[in-house]
Amino acid sequence: MKRLNLLEETRYEKLPVTVFENKEIASRKVAERIAAIIRRKQEAGEMAVLGLATGATPIGVYEELVRMHKEEGLSFQNVITFNLDEYYPMKPKSVQSYVYFMKEHLFDHVDIKKENINIPDGTLPKDEIHDYCLRYEQKITDAGGLDFQVLGIGRTGHIGFNEPGSAPNSGTRLVTLDDLTRRDASRDFGGKENVPTKAITMGIGTIFKAREIVLMAWSGKKAPIIKKAVEGSMSSDVPATFLQNSENVEFVLDKDAASELTRFDTPWLVKDCQWEPALVKKAVIWLSKTVNKPILKLTDEDYNNHGMAQLAVDQGPAYDINIHIFNKIQHTITGWPGGKPNADDSQRPERAEPAKKRVIIFSPHPDDDVISMGGTFIRLVDQGHDVHVAYQTSGNTAIWDHDVLRYVEFTIDFKESIGEDTTRLRETYERMRVFLETKEPNQLDLKEILDVKGFIRKSEAIAGARYAGLEDDHIHFQNLPFYERGKTEKNPDTEDDIVLTMELLQKVKPHQVFAAGDFADPHGTHIKCFNIVHEALVRLRKTEKWTKDCWLWLYRGAWHEFETHEIEMAVPLSPQEVERKRMAIFQHQSQKDTPVFPGEDQREFWVRAEERNRETALNYHDLGLAEYEAMEAFVRWKFD
Missing domain, CATH: 3.40.50.1360 (Rossmann fold)
Structure with missing residues (x-):
């Protein structure tokens, strides 16, 4: 059998x-x-x-x-x-x-x-x-x-x-x-x-x-072709x-x-299932998309014809299941990503108290914060929460070489305009120029070049965070050591990265932490940065009481979004908020038009982000929920 x-x-x-x-x-x-x-x-x-x-x-x-x-x-x-x-x-x-x-x-x-x-x-x-x-x-x-x-x-x-x-x-x-x-x-x-x-x-x-x-x-990146x-x-x-x-x-x-x-993906098509709540939610959303009907219009016949007859018998009739799942999805939608003060939070994704939360947004690269959750970032600030952003790496590999020379040339001109001696700077500039003219593909840059690339991304990150409403003392540049070591070492040790992250968490004692949840690339910077944040929190949870009231939310980048059944908090954006998010992304000028690492998607980052957020909102609308301009999505990480 x-x-x-x-x-x-x-x-x-x-x-x-x-x-x-x-x-x-x-x-x-x-x-x-x-x-x-x-x-x-x-x-x-x-x-x-x-x-x-x-x-x-x-x-x-x-x-x-x-x-x-x-x-x-x-x-x-x-x-x-x-x-x-x-x-x-x-x-x-x-x-x-x-x-x-x-x-x-x-x-x-x-x-x-x-x-x-x-x-x-x-x-x-x-x-x-x-x-x-x-x-x-x-x-x-x-x-x-x-x-x-x-x-x-x-x-x-x-x-x-x-x-x-x-x-x-x-x-x-x-x-x-x-x-x-x-x-x-x-x-x-x-x-x-x-x-x-x-x-x-x-x-x-x-x-x-x-x-x-x-x-x-290995990894979800290969799942579609498999x-x-x-x-x-x-x-x-x-x-x-x-x-x-x-x-x-x-x-x-x-x-x-x-x-x-x-x-694994749609097991009800091949076997009798244990209908746990998460699987029911996934299956009903799948059924809605498959038959092209809003959830509340699904019938017993739809369930019977698509491998879900057992669910309809065990937990039906169909309309009862539909109402239950519709409400669960509706309860993920909130305009209060930090929690709505003085409100019943039993059906909301975030707690009402404390009304003003301390928040840290961890950004693996200097633009992931605004690209991935710029609308939520701005709304958290607008709603009075104590928001910090932590840029985990310099992102200095993603700058065009010609931009380095342009910025140094600007610096030379500025220094000379105020009467400063630029002799040493000109010598450094010439050494950089000669190096870049003979640079081999994938050759590691001179330290001075890496520094300038890092300065460019740092200045853009500051501009983006300021646009979102942060004061400079709430903008943190961690420059986690693994990132630089990874240019010359395989699988660099991350112990000092974890310690640095623990120190920042202990300083802020956040009620909310947002971190990148892109795990498809097992060798990517995002998953390494997440693992550092996760390990820091795991260690702190053993000794620090405040961590018991600290929730970890995951966001995703410009390429992929969480599946609708996975989403636990969906923050709707108005047309004006979409525009504000776009302007925050625009502060990262070096990543505009043609970034160094565009990936397989040739669209600009801001275009990808907007179209992804609109697609999330459209998915909700197709299920029978209200129509929003755009939505940013989050999943809460559950600690063991």
């Missing part, structure tokens, strides 16, 4: 999927499978042939294999490796090369023989690549074929660098990279313009020949869907990467 239930739950999935709680557990399990193959082959006196991938996804697997080698004696003497791909052109000593990546994360830490390592050659003349690719294929065949192939997946659905349009029987070849793939790689190269347009990759047909294939994916790859129809538009034809493939995911699969 248990097996039948599992088959029912996974009936939308067209290939085997195993989901783990987190990427650490999943990576260990994959590493154990690889180690088992190596050891089995050793006992048989045979070579283990591994197909390896690069990128952030397999790093945990390689770390565990290195640990096994050092602590458990796992030998790689009988291992032959073939890497999936390499950028073209690419020098092997470049930090962006996959030769560099594999040495850094695996090969330099184990006893593999150099002659057994095979990585596509990114230095070949173009007219030699075709024959080289044929030899690469033959070398795999001569080694006995791939015993185990490790795969990641790109957001285009590529495996290796087999981009949309690749044929299912394709072999190793030179390919042109998709624009989205190059945008995703832009940070590693110091801008998309520096990312190679081509790569050499194993083909889908080559991958298919492996005796075992494991595709891994759903297409696992549940979608086979199509060259999503090359990973061709894996549905393989009998030897398994997808290994963390729970976030699996979150959009039917059995």
Whole structure:
């Protein structure tokens, strides 16, 4: 019966999927499978042939294999490796090369023989690549074929660098990279313009020949493409869907990467559910959108026809459920994000008391506060709360180099206009100018250049916070050390960052803390900044009484919003408040028009923010609630 239930739950999935709680557990399990193959082959006196991938996804697997080698004696003497791909052109000593990546994360830490390592050659003349690719294929065949192939997946659905349009029987070849793939790689190269347009990759047909294939994916960022790859129809538009034809493939995911699969996203379609309140809310909102009706117009027939008959029987009739969920959503809407004084707060998202709250808004970068919650920021100030803003990092990587020279030139002219000596400043300016003229992609800036970039962002942040109504003594620049260390270190320690954050929290003793809740990118600045705030509060909650009355609210940035069923506080904005928020964002002039890191969305930040806020308001309206110009959304973090 248990097996039948599992088959029912996974009936939308067209290939085997195993989901783990987190990427650490999943990576260990994959590493154990690889180690088992190596050891089995050793006992048989045979070579283990591994197909390896690069990128952030397999790093945990390689770390565990290195640990096994050092602590458990796992030998790689009988291992032959073939890497999936390499950028073209690419020098092997470049930090962006996959030769560099594999040495850094695996090969330099184990006893593999150099002659057994095979990585596509990114230095070949173009007219030699075709024959080289044929030899690469033959070398795999001569080694006995791939015993185990490790795969990641790109957001285009590529495996290796087999981009949309690749044929299912394709072999190793030179390919042109998709624009989205190059945008995703832009940070590693110091801008998309520096990312190679081509790569050499194993083909889908080559991958298919492996005796075992494991595709891994972590984080919610990969969830949409995983759903297409696992549940979608086979199509060259999503090359990973061709894996549905393989009998030897398994997808290994963390729970976030699996979150959009039917059995997790809309489980009522595949199984009987435990109808907890949060799931009821999510399901009713989903039903409303699916049948294109306001919540209060949903019928028993709508419930029965869309997998929710059990809910209607257990908690119905439908209209009772509709009224209950409608009221829950309506109660998330408030024009008083700090709580409404002298009002019944039993149905409001925030407490009425104290009437005037101490508030800290933590902003990972110097503009996240106004982009993400500028309307709420201004309203909190207007309503008399004691609001502080803490800019956690300098954000100095997001300034164009030419702006640095422009600002220094302005400073020189100003100093000379008031009769100050600018000799040393001119010397520094000349050194900066020469450096920038010869700067390599992704090369770390001179300290003076980083300082100027930081000063530019600091001045803009002050202007934005002042526009929101803050006095200067309520504007805090933390300059958390992890941000600068992260330019030269991997996974920099954050202990001093936590201590600095604790000190600020102890100074203000806030009733409300707002922090960025963008967790899709597991390596992003936002999640690191959140983890620092969270750990600081966790530690303080052990000893400081005021923390028991401190609520932590999460906001999201310019790219994504919380799903409607997740929202616990929705702050409506009038047309005038939308305009005020826009003007606060405009204070960040360096991020206007064309920011250094625009992401995949080419709209300006203020446009993204406004359209996202309008979409949130429209979603509420479509559910049958009042129509507002825009809404900012928040979710409250629940401490254990």
